Amino acid sequence: GAGVSQTPSNKVTEKGKYVELRCDPISGHTALYWYRQSLGQGPEFLIYFQGTGAADDSGLPNDRFFAVRPEGSVSTLKIQRTERGDSAVYLCASSSGVPYNEQFFGPGTRLTVL
Amino acid sequence: SQELEQSPQSLIVQEGKNLTINCTSSKTLYGLYWYKQKYGEGLIFLMMLQKGGEEKSHEKITAKLDEKKQQSSLHITASQPSHAGIYLCGADIDNDYKLSFGAGTTVTVRA
Numbered sequence: 001g002a003g004v005s006q007t008p009s010n011k012v013t014e015k016g017k018y019v020e021l022r023c024d025p026i027s028g029h030t031a032l033y034w035y036r037q038s039l040g041q042g043p044e045f046l047i048y049f050q051g052t053g054a055a056d057d058s059g060l061p062n063d064r065f066f067a068v069r070p071e072g073s074v075s076t077l078k079i080q081r082t083e084r085g086d087s088a089v090y091l092c093a094s095s096s097g098v099p100y101n102e103q104f105f106g107p108g109t110r111l112t113v114l
Numbered sequence: 115s116q117e118l119e120q121s122p123q124s125l126i127v128q129e130g131k132n133l134t135i136n137c138t139s140s141k142t143l144y145g146l147y148w149y150k151q152k153y154g155e156g157l158i159f160l161m162m163l164q165k166g167g168e169e170k171s172h173e174k175i176t177a178k179l180d181e182k183k184q185q186s187s188l189h190i191t192a193s194q195p196s197h198a199g200i201y202l203c204g205a206d207i208d209n210d211y212k213l214s215f216g217a218g219t220t221v222t223v224r225a
Contacts, residue, residue, distance in 0.1 A: 004156075031211065033212065033213075035213075035215075040218075041217055041218075042118075042204070042217050042218055043157070043204075043213075043215050044215070045213065045214070048211060048212050056210065056211075056212060059212070091157070093157075097211070101145060101206065101211050102159060103147070103159070103204075104159055105149070105156045105157040105159070106156050107156040108155070
């Protein structure tokens with residue numbers, strides 16, 4: 001079956017603008033994760049969904065960041081009033097959670113804030 | 115700061131030679147995951163280790179989790195150019211499913 005897909009693959013925006021990043025998980029996976037990866041670093045956790053609800057959003061850096069998963073499948077990460085420091089690769093992963101929590105990652109969206 | 119320490123940060127190996135990457139945590143690892151990443155791409159799942167002392171192999175790659183579940187190693191035998199990339203260890207350190215990652219080890223294989 002298809003893997004995790006993310007769109008767009010690249011997004012260039014200006015400081016202060018609003019952006020939306022989309023993640024389409026592996027079909028049937030109930031768990032969905034967003035991570036952010038800066039150059040030369042490993043991914044850092046942002047938010048975790050189990051079904052439609054955000055089970056853990058402790059990694060969101062501030063209230064400019066928000067994510068939804070209204071139907072328990074596709075998720076959208078929303079960033080308001082973007083700042084240059086938001087520039088990074090945003091990675092999405094999904095997992096069936098059963099029996100183990102192998103997380104399968106998408107190709108990422110490279111966000112550049114000018 | 116990274117909660118998992120990976121070493122070395124980078125390494126260059128001659129094709130056909132073996133290499134080892136280490137991943138260390140000060141906390142118990144509830145699940146340890148190895149991924150490979152090529153520049154500008156997503157993470158490719160390699161292996162998951164759950165139990166202390168566990169060892170798994172796939173093709174020429176072997177991963178081990180120590181008995182105390184605080185350290186893992188990834189070993190590649192007879193490296194090939196296709197093994198080049200960034201290797202990342204990720205771990206569930208709070209037993210809550212989210213993963214913490216090391217900074218990665220960049221592997222270069224010279225022909």
